[in-house]
Amino acid sequence: xxxxxxxxxxxxxxxxxxxxxxxxxxxxxxxxxxxxxxxxxxxxxxxxxxxxxxxxxxxxxxxxxxxxxxxxxxxxxxxxxxxxxxxxxxxxxxxxxxxxxxxxxxxxxxxxxxxxxxxxxxxxxxx
Numbered sequence: 220x221x222x223x224x225x226x227x228x229x230x231x232x233x234x235x236x237x238x239x240x241x242x243x244x245x246x247x248x249x250x251x252x253x254x255x256x257x258x259x260x261x262x263x264x265x266x267x268x269x270x271x272x273x274x275x276x277x278x279x280x281x282x283x284x285x286x287x288x289x290x291x292x293x294x295x296x297x298x299x300x301x302x303x304x305x306x307x308x309x310x311x312x313x314x315x316x317x318x319x320x321x322x323x324x325x326x327x328x329x330x331x332x333x334x335x336x337x338x339x340x341x342x343x344x345x346x
Contacts, residue, residue, distance in 0.1 A: 221288050223325065224295065232283045232301070236271050240264045243327045250331035252338070278303045278312055292344030294321040294329070298336055319343050 227242035249261045249270050261270055280303040287298040297318040304311050317339025321329040333339040340346035 232280045236268050248329045294319050296343040
């Protein structure tokens, strides 16, 4: 399963939304924290594709560094860093996040992201 997770993240970075959505169940949800620019939950692969495209419209991603993937009481904890630059500004960007993936069989049914490792660890039931 770890390789499927890594492949899904790489599909995101490369903009392969078809491969990325194949990793997610049709009813999957994407959960933004309350402090996100667009807080709230998006549901279904159509809405997830809107999220993926929006991120790619804002940023061109150059590199993904998955720092940790760990099974947790509440799902799969993933810590990552994405680097790239703003599409309009050209300014370099570095996004560090932690994610909580929930799976049903081989597919993800939920991805919640957090701005810090500590938040992600708590949500995953590891802290």
